[in-house]
Amino acid sequence: MKSFKIKILTVVGGLLLLFSASCKKWVSDTSEPLQVDESLVFSTEKGFQDVLTGVYLQMGDSTLYGRDLSMGVLSLLGRSYDQNIETSIGPLFYESARYNLQGADLKKYAAEVWIKMYQSIANLNNLLVNIEAKKSIFTGNNYNRYKGETLALRAYLHFDLLRLFTMAPAAGTSSGPGIPYIKTISPGKAAISTIDEVMGMCIEDLKTAESLLSPTDVTNYRINNWAVKGMLARLYLYKGDHENAKLCANSVIESNKFLLAKTNADLFFTNENLFNLFLYQSQSFQKSVFADQAKLGLTAVNQTELYVKVNGAVADWRKSFVDPTTGNGTGAPFMPKKFYPFASKPSMPMVRLTEMYYIAAECALKDVDAVKATALLDTVRVHRNLPKYPIAGLTLENLGIEIKNEYQKEFIAEGQMFFYYKRKNMPFATLPFTKVPVDGNASYLFVKPE
Amino acid sequence: MSNDYKILNKTYRSICRGLSALLLLNLLSTSLFAQNVTITGTVKDEKGGPIPGAVVQDVNSKIVTSTKANGTYELKNVSPKATLRFSYVGFKPVYMPLKSGEKIVDVILKASTTTLAEVSINNGLYKRPVGNFTGAAKAYSGEELKMVNPRNVIQALAAIDPSVRLTENNILGSDPNQLPVIQIRGQNNLPVSASGNPTTGTPVSNGDMMSSYLSNPNEPLLILDGFQTTMQTIYDMDINLIASITVLKDAAATVAYGSKAANGVIVVETKQPLPGKIRATYSVNFNIELPDLSSYDLLDAEGILEAQRLAGIYSDENRFNDIAKKQWYNYRLNNAKRGVNTYWLSQPVQIGFGTNHSFSLSGGAGALRYGLNLNYNNSEGVMKESSRSRYNLSYNLSYVVKNVKFDNRITLGYTKGNNTPWGSFRDYADQFPFFRNKDEAGNIIKILEPNNKELEFDGNAPGGTFTNPSYNSTLNIKDYSANLSIGNNTNVEWTIMDGLQLRGSLGWNRNVPESESFYPADHTSFVKSISIFSELGSYGQLRGINTAIDGKINGSYHKKMGNHSLFVAVGGSFQQTSSQSTRVGVTGIPIDYLSELGLANGFGLSNTRPLSNKSLTKSLSNYLSLSYNYDDRYTAEFTFNQSGSSQFGSNNKLAPFYGGGVAWNITNEDFFKENDIVQSAKLRASFGITGNQNFSPYMSTQVYEYSFINDYRLSLGALLNNYANPDLKWQQTLKQNLGLTLGLFKGKINVGMDLFRETTDNLILPLDVAPSTGFVNYQDNLGGTRNQGYEVSISSPLIKNSKRNIFWTVGFNTGHYTNVITRLSPAIEAINKANNSSFDRETQKSPLPRFVVGQSTTQIWAVPSFGIDPATGKEVFEKLDGSRTFIWDANDKRPIGDANSKFKGGMSSNFTYKNFVLNFNLVFQTGGYMYNQTLVDRVENVDLLSGNADRRVLTDRWKQPGDHSSFKSLVSGPNAGLQLTNATSRFVQKNDFLDITSMTVGYNFPSNLKWVKAARLSTPRIMITQNNFARFATIKTERGTGYPFARSFSFGLSTNF
Secondary structure, three states, X not given: OHHHHHXXXXXXXXXXXXXXXXXXXXXXXXXXXXXXXXXXXXXXXXHXXXXXXXXXXXXXXXXXXXXXXXXXXXXXXXXXXXXXXXXXXXXXXXXXXXXXXXXXXXXXXXXXXXXXXXXXXXXXHHHHHHHHHOHHHOOXXXXXXXXXXXXXXXXHHHHHHHHHHOOOHHHXXXXXXXXXXXXXXXXXXXXXXXXXXXXXXXXXXXXXXXXXXXXXXXXXXOOOHHHHHHHHHHHHHHHOOHHHHHXXXXXXXXXXXXXXXXXXXXXXXXXXXXEEEEOOOHHHHHHHHHOOOOOOEOOHHHHHHHHOOOOOOOOOOOOOEEOOOOOOOOXXXXXXXXXXXXXXXXXXXXXXXXXXXXXXXXXXXXXXXXXXXXXXXXHXXXXXXOOOOOOOOOOHHHHHHHHHHHHHHHOOOOOHHHHHHHHHOOOHHHOOOOOOOOOXXXXXXXXXXX | OHHHHHHHHHHHHHHHHHHHHHHHHHHHHHHHOOOOEEEEEEEEEOOOOEOOOOEEEEOOOOOEEEOOOOOEEEEEEEOOOOXXXXXXXXXXXXXXXXXXXXXXXXXXXXXXXXXXXXXXEEOOOOXXXXXXXXXXXXXXXXXXXXXXXXOOHHHHHHHHOOOEEEOOOOOOOOOOOOOOOEEEOOOOOOXXXXXXXXXXXXXXXXXXXXXXXXXXXXXXXEEEOOEEOOHHHHHHOOHHHEEEEEEEOOHHHHHHHHHHOOOOEEEEEEOOOOOEEEEEEEEEEEEEEEEEOOOOOEOOHHHHHHHHHHOOOOOOOOHHHHHHHHHHHHHHHHHHHOOOOOOHHHOOEOOEEEEEEEEEEEEEOOOEEEEEEEEEEEEEOOEOOOEEEEEEEEEEEEEEEOOEEEEEEEEEEEEEEEOOOOOOHHXXXXXXXXXXXXXXXXXXXXXXXXXXXHHOOXXXXXXXXXXXXXXXXXXXXXXXXXXXEEEEEEEEEEEEEOOEEEEEEEEEEEEEEEEEEEEOOOOHHHOOOOOOHHHOOEEEEEEEEEEEEEEEEEEEEEEEEOOEEEEEEEEEEEEEEEEEEEEEEEEOOOOXXXXXXXXXXXXXXXXXXXXXXXXXXXXXXXXXXXXEEEOOOEEEEEEEEEEEEOOOOOOOOEEEEEEEEEEEEHHHOOOOOOOOOEEEEEEEEEEEEEEEOOOOOOOOOOEEEEEEEEEEOOEEEEEEOOOOOOOOOOEEEEEXXXXXXXXXXXXXXXXXXXXXXXXXXXXXXXXXXXXXXXXXXXXXXXXXEEEEEEEEEEEEEEEEEOOOOEEEEEEEXXXXXXXXXXXXXXXXXXXXXXXXXXXXXXXHHOOOOOOOOOOOOOEEEEEOEXXXXXXXXXXXXXXXXXXXXXXXXXXXOEEEEEOOOOEEEEEEEEEEEOOEEEEEEEEEEEOOEEEOHHHHHHHHOOEOOOOOOEOHHHHOEOOOOOXXXXXXXXXXXXXXXXXXXXXEHHHEEEOOEEEEEEEEEEEEOOOOOHHHHHOOOOOOEEEEEEEEEEEEEOOOOOOOOOOOEEEEEEEEEEEEO
């Protein structure tokens, strides 16, 4: 009887042991159908693409490049509009028009940008963590492509965070505190690097990306080898390293991979751009800036001021403005026609070929090579239905102004002008189209939330 | 083909062989015991009445029979030297060794004075003898609970157990479709929602296991017949089926449940079918619910007009507007003078009738027993057309083969709760009495006032357009939720040898919840809507399925050797719950008889797409429990549990829990001398760590969310929204308990005392992280709370006279606990800050919670007030530095009082004289505070422009310098319709109350009555219960703002056939 009892207990005990050994596995195995566990996402090549796409989509958010880092807040700061600058456009836009970066709404906006950009960066970092372990599942050149794109986007986002939240090198020292450059995924607070260090790390990421991305792939709705080169040119120029900026800009121009447009069919000149961000909600974003309540735009007087006076011409393709509601070019045209009809071009240029020409021209200016600079500008002018400059070499002073003017015309309502003014550290008094007085403590510095 | 046939043939032959062998064996056994005798006799109770259905068994051969309706029995084949065992539920079993030659054995069974629970403690996993138990637990029989409240078993439990606290919902009042919210020994969690966590889902339905516990993280674990269940199931089940409810409180009692045990456990056992002849039991309960509107004291038509006038609603600085407003004043005054003074409160309420029919059949002989229960329960609420109907069916089958007992229970239930089409009760309390409800023809008016154009006035009516909520009752509105539940539970119990048992159980339960709400375009909620015509009217539908699968295996061994008694239980269980639901909302149903989802115009702007929800959890739990008792003096027990759950972080999938206790039976010691004061004394102490996993199932996994509305050039993107904490742990609570049970004055007074402390130190809270990490916050085990207190319960059988048949038992219980926050995460500071800004004064109309280490979670924070300045009528506040000010500032808030009461308790009395039963219960609470929100909202925070106010607005508010009043002056001016009083200590009031929760009168008809015999009834019984009979409270508040509270009468009748 006793042995029987012991037997029973042994069997039960043994079963329990087995039970607890296998239970850990059973318990861990719960998948969720609507949200997908990361192990499942990263089990296929497509999953990596989806995560990367997720970041592109996040970048197209209205807070980021979908609206406010392009035609919204940054274009108000970049002085693309002078029409309807009143309190009725809402506190965020109105504070932007007044350069009141300390204002409550702009502060709140800055925090949102910070969070969303870093969230995208965390997503990129999580992809990088997983891509090494899954190297074997990739076909063709995809491992290099995904990794290259990820690194390039990481640098792109960090560089814009740097440009938004820290002083431009031109405005002082670049050894001051910058932003955290996040390369891992963890809940711990990362240290803040100096501005120089951040630029260094951006360059490092971009260079790695450049080596990974194939130069034959010119798909421009994703970041590609040529966009990376363009980014490097932009970054070197911002840093004040004209030599490298020139090299990078010229390598893009001379590659002839992207050609300047020959017609005005598309005023965004989508095909000539190195990198366009596709925007799923472009229509509503554009409406919220150019129609509805805000109705921002450039008045007829200043359209002429910008596009026709000095070395401009009425025939400039870019001097196409329409009434946002009717699309007519007559009456009260305030909105750059490139947006009309809304969402006809559902993308936003992120790196343009023309910027390479302007960077190269600015570098030529630094080299005191007026003829080269003028020729570079002329190349673009011809493709914008403008005559060449009357002389082969403008004066250096005029060239500087012409480059600024071309930036203004080319990048209207794309947000780049803010970065131009910041890079040049232009005094607020010299900014064009100032309709409302600039705030007392105006600055080019967005307020960091942490 | 032929092969198959051969095999078939073979099996057939072997079955035949087996059968014939069995037959042979049977024959043999009959012949072997041929010399055995047949015993006959009668089984009676102490009063001499026959006991039908009593079980008579030969202890050795296990031959069994049961008594007939007249108490007689016949047991064949009994060995002449056998011992017979006579037993019946509620009676002490009697063992009778047969004397030689004895053939007739008459037995009188004595009613067992001890309840079931005192013999053994059932924790839902295993039963153990009470001698081997050291924990704090309390068992109540179903009859006891039914006596207190025949309609709501949870309310009954809260009334008689001091540790069970029911959270009263002042908004939903006595809504029959409102599930009770309870907690045992205080709350261990912070009422903080995990903000920023995208995976926190709202409960799909209350039948869903996971969401039920999520919606009340303090909810104790509910076990029904050994399987985890939901509050909804307990709330909707037939009260007549409940055999007992056991409340397990401390570590020793609960730790076998491991990571689910921290909130305590409530174990519900249903009645098992009784063997014997077929027995039918029928009970019916009628009940009446009366709305209790006594807490309302609203202004009449002329009164509110006067209050409005004083607040400056009918005057304006602009002369043109002033004229218009005066026109409206005169118009309304005219109506009031003509006698329009509508009592809106009575419009939506009714006397609710309810019936509960419960019928059960049970029977079976020998090895096979069965039970069938049918139940129909319909209860109407006090709001018109609100009701809850339940249909339940359950079928029990149990079968005993040798020492294996197999039993299976199938349950099928359908519940439908209709919400009232009359809308919220608040809308009626707010309505102005100078509006007419019906026009001359008796039709309900939809828009209560003509507009200014019709009346040719010069401006819009102050307050805008007023709609009549009772108009909606004339429309074809649908608003209900229903639930279909199906379940099958199987248990197999194998008694290997005396004291050694092996049990296995498997349960499968499924709920199919459904809810629909349809409001046609004509509904008053669309009157002020800015939607375009084609989007008026809305239809919402929710459908879901949730399933729980439970499995358990368990072995227990009990051995008594001399002075040593050993109990061992070992077991394991698994559970998988899954739930899914789809929610669809559509708009644009212009006509009210197009009440179909498919007839809507589209999704509208607000819904845009269907939503669905899905979740899956898996958990495992193994336990080993050892208990040793020496000489009925010393007991020691120890339980170890290992729990695993998919909810835990990947680094912490398995969690260990343990607990133990010791008990000392002082009165069994040699040194204890018999005396007249103390007859029994048992000291218990227990200690253990238990867990809580009532949190969102996906906080610990890193998940990508696909975006379907956005695409990137037609490809989808996935985004990581949370930082999953791989180290996330279950919340654990250290439970300590010290208990003393005393029997005094020869059973005249029984006392139970428990001292407890529950320390939780790793509450899951959001932690703010630097946003540059990419995430705003993530969940970590960061918080801590401590609850400590005591419970005392005294019961005293004052009169126990079985000769004259008088019994009177009085019970008293009370409990006290304090709650302290011991640890918080920095993210809570952000919540505190948001709750304490002076910026948005509107949200500060009530004292928002603030969580501070060292304070209780229920602390009321408000600005200290010196009262109303008699000179100005303004309130004088005290600033933090002690200075006085007229300006309210959120930063001056201080802890004013704790909403948690010092004492909560109850008293009960049960008196029986012959066949009469008189029972009453009351509960009381003292030492707690409450912010009298309804008072401040009706008297000071009143929006006179659009709603009615309390009478005290006119009578008790400060009017002129020198007035000493408790309410500040009415502000008059252009925006004065809306008066504003922020959280102030002036409205923090003592919340002491005494509630007579139940009074029951019952009568058991003697079975020798003529009509009883004629109707072949066996124990007919009638019971009248009145619930919430009266309430005496120090605080006067409007009770039941969205749904009134009710007083109820029940009239119950039950009988056996």
